[in-house]
Amino acid sequence: MTVGATETTVTFKRSFSLPELDQPQPAWTCRVITDEEEISGLSFVAFRCIATMLRFPSLPTAGRREETVNIDANEFSTALTADEKSR
Numbered sequence: 575m576t577v578g579a580t581e582t583t584v585t586f587k588r589s590f591s592l593p594e595l596d597q598p599q600p601a602w603t604c605r606v607i608t609d610e611e612e613i614s615g616l617s618f619v620a621f622r623c624i625a626t627m628l629r630f631p632s633l634p635t636a637g638r639r640e641e642t643v644n645i646d647a648n649e650f651s652t653a654l655t656a657d658e659k660s661r
Contacts, residue, residue: 577609577610577611577612577624578609578610578611578621579607579608579609579610580607580608580610581605581606581607581608582605582606582608583603583604583605583606584603584604584605584606584654585601585602585603585604586599586601586602586603586604586653586654586657587601587657587660588601588657588660589601590653590654590656590657591653592628592645592646592649592650592653593646593649594643594644594645594646594649595628595643595645604628604629604630605628605629606626606627606628606629606650607626607627607629607642608623608625608626608627608647609623609624609625609626609627610622610623610624611624623647625644626644626645626646626647626650627642627643627644627645628642628643628645628650629641629642630642630643
């Protein structure tokens, strides 16, 4: 089974919250990594999401190293849609 990752950049114009995060996040541009696996047995190539992660940048002034947090793809999509509607 083929497994791959896709990385995209998403910009939030307003603060947002996700259940997996300790506190609301400020408006910022974040990196989203989606791990996918190929669905075998089909007559065409298709993939399914197996993990979605949010990558936080390093903040040397705050002593924070880059970190990646597993998030729920549906919750993230809901937060992104809400942000887009508020523009």
